[in-house]
Amino acid sequence: MNNAAENNHSTKNPAMSDDKNLTNIAQYIKNAQGSHKRSIPPLEQWHPKHCGAMDLKVFANGEWWHEGQLIKRQAMIDLFSTVLWKEDGKFYLKTPVEQIEIEVEDEPLFVNQVDQVEIEGKTYLQLTTTTQDVIIVDQEHPIFMRAFGDELRPYVHVRFGINALIQRAAFLHLVEMGELSENSDGATVLSLKSGDLDLQLST
Known part of the structure; x- marks a missing residue:
């Protein structure tokens, strides 16, 4: 019984982590921008640690999907687009403290x-x-x-x-x-x- 519960908990961890990461990144960007107009942070000046990958995919048709769900809030996509980073052919969401890999089918x-x-x-x-x-x-x-x-x-x-x-x-x-x-x-x-x-x- 305990083993089953532990296994079930472990399978949920990545999803919980993804939700937390997505929320943290969104909150960071909002705080950084404050009441100012949309702006691109100085990502080239940041050197955070790599924090693995997130189940976030940008399809070639322009749709953004997170954990199998279409992101319908354009404001959310607008926020994440300001911290897009490309390095060694891979795409990331980048903040001063973390760099999380995402999947991009063509361009984001x-x-x-x-x-x-x-x-x-x-x-x-x-x-x-x-x-x-x-x-x-x-x-x-x-x-x-x-x-x-x-x-x-x-x-x-x-x-x-x-x-x-x-x-x-x-x-x-x-x-x-x-x-x-x-x-x-x-x-x-x-x-x-x-x-x-x-x-x-x-x-």
Whole structure:
């Protein structure tokens, strides 16, 4: 009887730990941000210990799942996206005291809005993610194409080695802002300009 109870308790421990970790991380971010607008902490300055993995997965379609349950609160996803960290090809949630590995199917950020903005007399592309990141396309934050499965997908670099997938509707808006042509191989090329940066994307 005691052994059975102990076994049952041990199988629940990971789930309990995950819930506690998720709650602690959320509370830390809220405390750090206080009443300020959303901001990205200085993750590159933190060197916490690795604390194992959490049953948190970001799917290629943009859904976040925790312990088999879809996270429906966008505010929660917005919070966690501010402490995303990538290291040696793996993704983590990172705070000053712990670095917990999570699973990401493709990329954890997703662009759903494209605009053009004027900065010092030059026109730049401005991309906004579903988690309220605002990215000005430049040399450090270029748009590029990359294969995922058997599909070629558009991305933009955001921070800490992490990219954002440009969702279909947003990419179609980008196409309207650029020029389409064919290269010598007959492939379609999208030409885009953002400030002084010229991009040629084979689509």
